[in-house]
Amino acid sequence: MADQRLVYADPCDLDALRQALADNDPEHKLCPIQMDRIYIQHQAIELLPDIVREHAKGPKVLMVTDATPYYRGERSLKEEIYFLLSRTCDVRWLVLDNHDHVLHAVDEESQKIQQAIRGHGADCVVGIGGGTVTDLCKDASHAVSDEMPLIIVQTALSVNAFSDGISIMLKNGVKSSLPTRYPSILVVDLDVVRQAPMERNLAGYGDVMATWTAPVDWYLAYRLGMNNTYNDPSCDILRRQNTELLDASGKLAERDPDTFQLLARVLTLSGLAMGIAGESCPSSGTEHIITHLLDMSADKQNRDVAFHGAQVAVGTIFTAIAWEILLAEFDPTKVDLDACYPDEEKMHGEVQKAFGWIAQSTADECWNGYQKKLASWKAVRPAFEDLLAHWDEFAAEVKKHLVSPAYLCQQMHAAGAPTRYRQMTPPIDPDTARWALRDCHLYRNRFTLSDLLYYIGWWNESFIERLIQRAEELDAGL
Ligand SMILES: [Zn+2]
Structure with missing residues (x-):
């Protein structure tokens, strides 16, 4: 019978999950979960300045988003996060502009992030968005340094790509799963994701149907x-x-x-x-x-x-x-x-x-x-x-x-x-x-x-x- 600690695993308690996995891995087949913390809670966005302070070596933050607007009532979520972080950090905001087309996880976009990380001398990357932004941030920060904290803020429950060490990248027109890196921190603000378009959240529901x-x-x-x-x-x-x-x-x-x-x-x-x-x-x-x-x-x-x-x-x-x-x-x-x-x-x-x-x-x-x-x-x-x-x-x-x-x-x-x-x-x-x-x-x-x-x-x-x-x-x- 399956271990109940696995059956009811809580992703926000990684220590307990790691222990349960270790106890159920006699052949030592499992790869370690290389994440520091997962937050799934209300008002999790508010925690961001503290998260950066706790994990990054310095105040320089590269914030990465796509160009899709995301409003919470009157206010843009991305601007809200930018101003929140700017109170205590030196933030550079990189917008991956997809020119009215869907942003793809391609090398060219990853390169833009890598250049911005180096150009800003970033101490950490804060990626805000869906699966593509996440895959690109993982790929780019992996190319620069796995030591640098990568904080991902999920804006919708749209895919399961947020909590693993793989990026799905488009190479020669073919989608390939590449081993890149985990985000160090995943932030799921339940108030944010609940306000995301239902079509996006239903897509995440669809992804786990697999x-x-x-x-x-x-x-x-x-x-x-x-x-x-x-x-x-x-x-x-x-x-x-x-x-x-x-x-x-x-x-x-x-x-x-x-x-x-x-x-x-x-x-x-x-x-x-x-x-x-x-x-x-x-x-x-x-x-x-x-x-x-x-x-x-x-x-x-x-x-x-x-x-x-x-x-x-x-x-x-x-x-x-x-x-x-x-x-x-x-x-x-x-x-x-x-x-x-x-x-x-x-x-x-x-x-x-x-x-x-x-x-x-x-x-x-x-x-x-x-x-x-x-x-x-x-x-x-x-x-x-x-x-x-x-x-x-x-x-x-x-x-x-x-x-x-x-x-x-x-x-x-x-x-x-x-x-x-x-x-x-x-x-x-x-x-x-x-x-x-x-x-x-x-x-x-x-x-x-x-x-x-x-x-x-x-x-x-x-x-x-x-x-x-x-x-x-x-x-x-x-
Ligand atoms: Zn999937």
């Missing part, structure tokens, strides 16, 4: 020998509190303060789960890969990227349906093993077909990762045969942790969260969604459910149509 699919994808990869980072504590700290959140979905629509606090906790724990695993697998499986494809195609199609978490939630519905079909219909004795190992030439062609239209560099980057995945898949054939021989055991374990797609959709509807790609801002057209679903397994080297289903010959156009049809019955999908 808890119902990513950990089982991760476990599958581990069971097949395609991944060795799998650990139970990363999953234990997520599941129970996320179940409570899912059950309380309706209260989110009512902006119930306790449910907002629970969402803040679960999102933060979801980041920590990735941090202790040392990679994003606990919170990122098939549902995220589908999302990465949608993002990759956005530029080429001249559309902005829709909210990450909102897309992830729809991807989660499709992935949960795929798991449901697999567990209901798969007969391990009917697998034609030799047919499960396509040759390199064929797969190189498939990757080219899937991504060449975006850019040759994108196709090359994906093939680079996919080639390694294919080679590993061939090497672990004995583990696959073993999985087939013990399928019932595996299925029973996985079933414990899945939620039915019907319940997922019902609760997402209760939360007022979008369940269809056409409800994204901006909407995603059916052809693009079909492409992302069909070709997601060709994206780089992470092994997920979509790979298994492809190798056993299921993941094809007619299977995707089945997923779409089932989602449609649940008032979800395209």
Whole structure:
């Protein structure tokens, strides 16, 4: 049975969490949580001057934001923080101006922050914003010095990227998880995040829906020998509190303060789960890969990227349906093993077909990762045969942790969260969604459910149509 200290982990009590993790890590697999403090409370903004004084070596603060206005009543939140900090610190404010386009986590923006840190001789960085600003601040301050305190002020409960040591950066048009650094301090002011646009907070709710699919994808990869980072504590700290959140979905629509606090906790724990695993697998499986494809195609199609978490939630519905079909219909004795190992030439062609239209560099980057995945898949054939021989055991374990797609959709509807790609801002057209679903397994080297289903010959156009049809019955999908 899972340790109750993990099941009800409190991200604001990192010492207790570290102790519980240490007690549940016999193989010493877990990575340390390199954060000093997490604040999830009302009026947390007011604490900022004291936080800077306590953690920074001197008074020079580089404040980093994007250009998105954020008003609390009459006043701009960012200005409010600027003036608050300026009372005791020498603050330089860097605005990453995205010129009416969505700010991307690209090297060029990270460089701007690095230059500003050096130019100002900053003693600490205070990043204010969402996931992209956070990823950029992590990347930039990591490039300059991991010793320098990085304080992140979360303006919405929009993604889980705030409490881990990874940055999702766009390289050659492909989203890559790079090990960068943790923020030293995370500040979640419940009064601030509750006033953020509901669409943003529902995106964070959507991002943690991946808890119902990513950990089982991760476990599958581990069971097949395609991944060795799998650990139970990363999953234990997520599941129970996320179940409570899912059950309380309706209260989110009512902006119930306790449910907002629970969402803040679960999102933060979801980041920590990735941090202790040392990679994003606990919170990122098939549902995220589908999302990465949608993002990759956005530029080429001249559309902005829709909210990450909102897309992830729809991807989660499709992935949960795929798991449901697999567990209901798969007969391990009917697998034609030799047919499960396509040759390199064929797969190189498939990757080219899937991504060449975006850019040759994108196709090359994906093939680079996919080639390694294919080679590993061939090497672990004995583990696959073993999985087939013990399928019932595996299925029973996985079933414990899945939620039915019907319940997922019902609760997402209760939360007022979008369940269809056409409800994204901006909407995603059916052809693009079909492409992302069909070709997601060709994206780089992470092994997920979509790979298994492809190798056993299921993941094809007619299977995707089945997923779409089932989602449609649940008032979800395209
Ligand atoms: Zn995510």
